[in-house]
Amino acid sequence: xxxxxxxxxxxxxAAAPSPAKRSGVRQMMPSMSGKFLTGLVLIGAIVLFAIVGxxxxxDPRSSANDPMLPPxxxxxxxxxxxxxxxxxQLAEGARGSLIVGVTAGVVAIVLALLLGVVGGxxxxxxxxxxxxxxxxMLVIPGLPLMIVVASYLEVRSLWVVALILGVTAFAGPAVxxxxxxxxxxxxxxxxxxRVAGEKTPRIILVEVLPNLLPLLxxxxxxxxxxxxxxxxxxxxxxxxxxxxxxWGTMLNEAQGGGALTRGAWWWFVPPxxxxxxxxxxLSLVNFAIDEIINPKLRLAPAAAKSVREARKAGRDKLGxxxxxxxxxxxxxxxxxxxxxxxxxxxxxxxxx
Amino acid sequence: MKFYLRRIGFYAxxxxxxxxxxxxxPRLLPGDPxxxxxxKLQRSGGIPAGTENTIRLLLGAAEDQxxxxxxxxYWGNLFQGNLGVSVTNFPAPVTELIGDALPxxxxxxxxxxxxxxxxxxxxGALAGWKRGTWVDSLVPSTTxxxxxxxxxxxxxxxxxxAVTLQWFPIIGAYDVFTFNGPEWSWAFVGSVLxxxxxxxxxxxxxxxxxxxxxxxxxxxxxxxxxxxxxAEAKGLRPRRVFTTYAMRNAALPSLAGFGVSLGxxxxxxxxxxQVFTYPGIGKLMITAxxxxxxxxxxxxxxxxxxxxxxxxxxxxxxYGFLDPRTRHHD
Numbered sequence: 010x011x012x013x014x015x016x017x018x019x020x021x022x023a024a025a026p027s028p029a030k031r032s033g034v035r036q037m038m039p040s041m042s043g044k045f046l047t048g049l050v051l052i053g054a055i056v057l058f059a060i061v062g063x064x065x066x067x068d069p070r071s072s073a074n075d076p077m078l079p080p081x082x083x084x085x086x087x088x089x090x091x092x093x094x095x096x097x098q099l100a101e102g103a104r105g106s107l108i109v110g111v112t113a114g115v116v117a118i119v120l121a122l123l124l125g126v127v128g129g130x131x132x133x134x135x136x137x138x139x140x141x142x143x144x145x146m147l148v149i150p151g152l153p154l155m156i157v158v159a160s161y162l163e164v165r166s167l168w169v170v171a172l173i174l175g176v177t178a179f180a181g182p183a184v185x186x187x188x189x190x191x192x193x194x195x196x197x198x199x200x201x202x203r204v205a206g207e208k209t210p211r212i213i214l215v216e217v218l219p220n221l222l223p224l225l226x227x228x229x230x231x232x233x234x235x236x237x238x239x240x241x242x243x244x245x246x247x248x249x250x251x252x253x254x255x256w257g258t259m260l261n262e263a264q265g266g267g268a269l270t271r272g273a274w275w276w277f278v279p280p281x282x283x284x285x286x287x288x289x290x291l292s293l294v295n296f297a298i299d300e301i302i303n304p305k306l307r308l309a310p311a312a313a314k315s316v317r318e319a320r321k322a323g324r325d326k327l328g329x330x331x332x333x334x335x336x337x338x339x340x341x342x343x344x345x346x347x348x349x350x351x352x353x354x355x356x357x358x359x360x361x
Numbered sequence: 362m363k364f365y366l367r368r369i370g371f372y373a374x375x376x377x378x379x380x381x382x383x384x385x386x387p388r389l390l391p392g393d394p395x396x397x398x399x400x401k402l403q404r405s406g407g408i409p410a411g412t413e414n415t416i417r418l419l420l421g422a423a424e425d426q427x428x429x430x431x432x433x434x435y436w437g438n439l440f441q442g443n444l445g446v447s448v449t450n451f452p453a454p455v456t457e458l459i460g461d462a463l464p465x466x467x468x469x470x471x472x473x474x475x476x477x478x479x480x481x482x483x484x485g486a487l488a489g490w491k492r493g494t495w496v497d498s499l500v501p502s503t504t505x506x507x508x509x510x511x512x513x514x515x516x517x518x519x520x521x522x523a524v525t526l527q528w529f530p531i532i533g534a535y536d537v538f539t540f541n542g543p544e545w546s547w548a549f550v551g552s553v554l555x556x557x558x559x560x561x562x563x564x565x566x567x568x569x570x571x572x573x574x575x576x577x578x579x580x581x582x583x584x585x586x587x588x589x590x591x592a593e594a595k596g597l598r599p600r601r602v603f604t605t606y607a608m609r610n611a612a613l614p615s616l617a618g619f620g621v622s623l624g625x626x627x628x629x630x631x632x633x634x635q636v637f638t639y640p641g642i643g644k645l646m647i648t649a650x651x652x653x654x655x656x657x658x659x660x661x662x663x664x665x666x667x668x669x670x671x672x673x674x675x676x677x678x679x680y681g682f683l684d685p686r687t688r689h690h691d
Binding site for chain 1: 371374375378379382386387390391394492493494497501504505507508509510512513514516517519520524525578581582584585625631632635636646647650651653658659661662665666669670673
C-alpha cells in the first residue's frame with residue numbers, strides 16, 4: 010500500500026496510520042489515533058476519580074451542610090436538598106456505577122462466550138439449543154424484564170443488580186461472537202488442529218478464542234456501557250441497589266427532591282454527564298478496535314483521502330495533464346473535494 | 362419456504378418461553394407478593410372470590426393446586442384475555458388499562474423512531490460519502506449522543522425548555538385543564554403535538570447517533586465494493602452512484618435494525634415516559650411497580666413482549682423478501 014504512494018501523500022496521510030507494516034501482535038493492538046487516546050484519557054480520569062475521589066471529598070451522606078447550595082468554593086458542585094455534597098456523592102456514585110457496569114459486563118461476556126462461541130464452534134444440536142436460548146433472550150425486552158425481576162426482589166445489593174443486568178444483556182454479544190466463531194471454525198488452521206487430534210476445549214481456547222479477542226474486547230466495553238445505562242434507568246425508577254450510591258440513584262433523588270422545579274441543575278446534570286463521558290470514552294476505544302476488526306473502515310477513508318490529495322497535488326503541478334489521464338478511463342472529472350472515483354481507489358484497495 | 366418455517370417455529374417457541382417466563386418469575390423469586398397485594402386490596406374494600414383466585418394463581422400462591430394445574434389454568438385465563446385485575450385502579454381489568462395506554466406509546470415513540478431513523482440514515486450516508494474528509498473527525502462525536510442516558514436528556518430538556526424558558530409543558534400528553542379526555546378536534550390534536558414535542562425530541566437526540574454511525578460505516582464498506590468502482594468507471598453521475606449503488610445496499614443492515622427498533626417501540630422508552638408523566642405503557646408499568654400492582658405489571662410485561670415478537674416476526678418476513686440472501690443463508 011505504501012509503495013504505491015508518493016512520499017508527499019504518505020506524509021499527508023500520516024495522521025491516518027498506515028497499517029501495511031504492522032504485523033503480529035502490533036496488528037491486534039489499536040492504533041494510537043486521537044480517538045483512541047481521548048477515549049483512554051476519559052476512561053482513566055473517571056476510574057481515577059472513582060478510586061481517589063471518595064478519599065478526598067467529604068462523607069457523601071453527611072447532611073451537616075446547608076441544603077440546595079449552588080456550586081461554590083467548598084462545595085464545588087453544590088449540595089442537595091438534604092445537604093449532601095454533590096461532588097462527594099458523584100465520587101461515591103462513580104464507584105457504585107463502575108462496579109455495577111464492570112461486573113455486569115463480565116457476567117454478560119462470560120455467558121456470551123459460553124453460549125455463543127461454544128455453540129458456534131460445536132454446531133449441531135448443541136448450537137440449535139444454545140442459539141435458541143440466545144434468540145429468546147435477544148427478543149425479550151431487557152429493561153421491562155429487569156424491572157419485573159427487580160420489583161420482586163425487595164433487598165437488592167449492588168451485586169444482585171449487576172447480576173440481573175448481566176444476565177439480561179448477554180444475548181447481543183452472544184449473537185456477534187457466535188457468527189464469528191462459525192466463520193473461524195472452517196479456517197484451515199482450525200481444521201488442522203482438529204485433524205491433529207486436539208481436544209475440542211483446547212481448540213476453542215487456544216485456536217479460536219485468541220482470534221476473537223478484538224471482537225470480545227469491543228463487546229465487553231459495549232456491555233459495560235449498556236449496564237451502566239441500564240443501572241441508571243433502574244435506579245432512577247427506584248429499583249436500583251438499596252443503600253448504595255450510584256449515578257442512577259443520584260438522578261432518582263434529584264427527581265424526588267424537586268431539583269428540576271427548584272432549578273438545582275448542579276444536582277442532576279453532573280451524574281448524567283459522567284455517564285455520558287464514560288460511555289463516550291469506552292465508545293472511542295471501541296472505534297479503534299472496530300477499525301482492527303473491519304480494516305475497510307480504516308483503509309477506505311485513508312485511501313479516499315490520499316487519492317484526493319494526490320489529485321490535488323497533480324492538478325497543481327500538471328494542470329490539464331491529470332484531467333486528460335482520468336478521461337482515458339472515462340471517469341468524469343470529479344472536483345477535488347469529491348469522493349475517490351474508479352481507478353486510483355482500486356489500486357489502493359488491491360493491497361488490502 | 363424452509364426459511365419461513367424456521368422463523369415461524371422460532372417465534373412460536375419464543376412466544377411459549379416468554380409466556381412461561383411470565384408465569385415462573387413470581388414463583389422463582391423470593392418474597393411474598395400475594396400477601397402484600399391482598400393486604401393492599403383489603404384496605405380498599407372487599408374482594409370478590411373470583412378476583413382473589415385469579416391473583417392467587419398469577420402470583421403462585423395457590424397451594425391447593427399442583428404447579429402443572431396452575432400452569433394449565435394460567436394458559437386458560439390467557440386465552441380468555443384475562444390478565445387479572447389492577448389494584449391501583451381497582452377493579453379495572455388489566456387489559457383495559459393497557460388498551461388505554463398503548464396508543465399513546467405507539468404514536469409518540471413510533472413517530473419519533475421513524476424521524477430518527479430517516480434523519481440518521483440520511484446524515485450517515487452523507488458522512489460515508491465524504492469519507493476521508495473533515496467529516497470523519499465529526500463522526501466520533503455522535504457516540505457522545507449515544508452514551509447519554511435518554512431519561513437524563515429528558516430531564517435536561519424539561520429543565521431548559523419547560524421549567525426555565527416555559528416554552529413547553531412539563532407533564533402529560535395533552536392539556537388536562539382544557540380537555541376532559543381524548544376527543545377528535547383540531548385543538549386537541551394541536552395540544553397532543555405540543556405536549557409530544559419534548560418527549561419526541563428526547564428520543565431523536567438519543568437514538569439518531571446510532572443510526573448515523575451504523576449507516577456511515579456500512580456506506581464506507583459499500584463504497585469500496587467492486588460494483589461501486591465499476592459504476593464510477595462507467596461514468597455514472599456521482600449522484601446516481603450515491604443513491605442507487607451505494608446507499609441502497611448500505612441501508613440494508615440499518616433497515617433490519619430499524620425493524621428491531623420498531624419492535625422495541627413499546628418497550629423502548631419506559632423511563633422517558635415516567636420523566637414526562639406521559640400516559641403510555643411505560644408510565645403504566647412504573648405505576649404498577651410503585652404500587653406493588655403485580656397483576657398489572659405482569660400484564661404490561663407480557664403485552665410488551667408480545668408486541669416485540671409480533672413486530673419482529675413481521676419484519677423478518679418483510680426482510681426475507683427484501684434481501685433474498687437472508688433466506689438462503691444458514
